[in-house]
Amino acid sequence: MANQRPNPNEAFPNPNLPRLCFIKNVVKNPRIIIGDYTYYDDVDGADQFEKHVTHFYDFIGDKLIIGKFCAIAKGVEFVMNGANHRMDCATTYPFYIMGGDWGSAIALVKDDLPLKGDTIIGNDVWIGQNVTVMPGVHIGDGAIIGTNSVVAKDIPPYSIAVGNPCQVVRKRFDDELIELLLQFRWWDKSIEEIENLMPILSCCNVEKVKAELRAFLQVERIKWMEQRFNNALAAIKDGAAVSLESIKEDVAELSKYYGSDLWKQDFAADEAGILPPDLKRGVLSEDGIWNLLSDYREIQKKYGRME
Numbered sequence: 055m056a057n058q059r060p061n062p063n064e065a066f067p068n069p070n071l072p073r074l075c076f077i078k079n080v081v082k083n084p085r086i087i088i089g090d091y092t093y094y095d096d097v098d099g100a101d102q103f104e105k106h107v108t109h110f111y112d113f114i115g116d117k118l119i120i121g122k123f124c125a126i127a128k129g130v131e132f133v134m135n136g137a138n139h140r141m142d143c144a145t146t147y148p149f150y151i152m153g154g155d156w157g158s159a160i161a162l163v164k165d166d167l168p169l170k171g172d173t174i175i176g177n178d179v180w181i182g183q184n185v186t187v188m189p190g191v192h193i194g195d196g197a198i199i200g201t202n203s204v205v206a207k208d209i210p211p212y213s214i215a216v217g218n219p220c221q222v223v224r225k226r227f228d229d230e231l232i233e234l235l236l237q238f239r240w241w242d243k244s245i246e247e248i249e250n251l252m253p254i255l256s257c258c259n260v261e262k263v264k265a266e267l268r269a270f271l272q273v274e275r276i277k278w279m280e281q282r283f284n285n286a287l288a289a290i291k292d293g294a295a296v297s298l299e300s301i302k303e304d305v306a307e308l309s310k311y312y313g314s315d316l317w318k319q320d321f322a323a324d325e326a327g328i329l330p331p332d333l334k335r336g337v338l339s340e341d342g343i344w345n346l347l348s349d350y351r352e353i354q355k356k357y358g359r360m361e
């Protein structure tokens with residue numbers, strides 16, 4: 055049977071709900087950068103998202119960057135830097151905008167416009183109805199912005215913020231779960247992995263989610279260190295100075311890992327038989343790392359140039 059999963063490269067993922075639009079497929083301006091699966095929800099034209107990015111001038115060159123898997127509700131307004139007139143001159147009136155002979159007046163103010171930089175929205179951010187986001191604001195991964203808020207300052211990840219001015223009312227989770235989610239970055243996984251993760255991403259039992267994320271992160275860490283271990287081993291066998299030079303960072307990371315509690319935790323998990331049976335784990339063999347590091351030291355001495 056053909057694959058039925060929503061296609062991130064189509065504007066309207068659900069033919070029965072044309073109010074939902076994957077907006078990366080409809081924005082034209084290259085300074086608006088949108089991640090996969092981020093949608094705008096608007097019965098009055100979800101594909102008109104770009105009209106909600108205002109005061110967005112090429113001569114300023116600022117960008118609106120929105121991550122993956124964000125939900126953006128009707129009536130959002132991303133106010134960009136062109137909205138800010140100079141306030142320190144005798145007038146705030148922007149003569150240059152009118153063009154014609156006045157166009158050159160931009161030279162009088164351009165270098166000192168009150169620019170706030172790019173607007174950056176993280177991943178898995180939920181922006182409620184009629185929210186206004188001011189220039190240069192950063193909204194962290196997993197944040198929620200309440201209906202009708204005016205976001206004028208940065209909002210930290212995994213917080214709920216409301217009002218005008220938009221202020222954090224609470225964190226969504228305890229610090230440990232926030233840290234695990236920020237490390238895990240589920241939105242960067244392949245879509246097949248995300249589909250497998252859906253039960254845990256949709257689970258409200260915080261302790262269960264923490265335990266699963268810890269286990270996932272542990273396996274990812276072991277795979278990553280295993281890769282570094284194999285690189286280093288291959289370079290040491292090869293013995294050429296150039297390949298040894300290229301693994302300095304791998305060996306430094308491995309030394310750090312072996313000197314940390316993380317390795318002890320991974321080793322203990324292996325002993326307890328709770329790691330996936332097909333996981334390659336040469337990196338958890340004490341002899342393996344010992345030989346690797348002592349070989350490396352020998353080669354360092356031989357070449358006298360690897361410190």
Ligand SMILES: CC(C)(COP(=O)(O)OP(=O)(O)OC[C@H]1O[C@@H](n2cnc3c(N)ncnc32)[C@H](O)[C@@H]1OP(=O)(O)O)[C@@H](O)C(=O)NCCC(=O)NCCS
Pocket residue numbers: 095125126127128181182183184198199200201202203214215216217218223
């Ligand atoms: C932000 C939001 C998610 C908070 O939900 P909640 O956790 O159930 O919030 P509560 O009702 O417990 O409110 C917490 C506090 O924030 C205040 N508050 C909630 N939403 C607010 C808003 N949009 N603006 C101002 N204050 C708000 C509440 O009055 C309450 O204040 P208090 O602590 O002084 O009593 C929700 O209010 C909201 O705005 N949802 C967005 C809905 C939307 O626009 N959806 C669009 C379709 S995707």
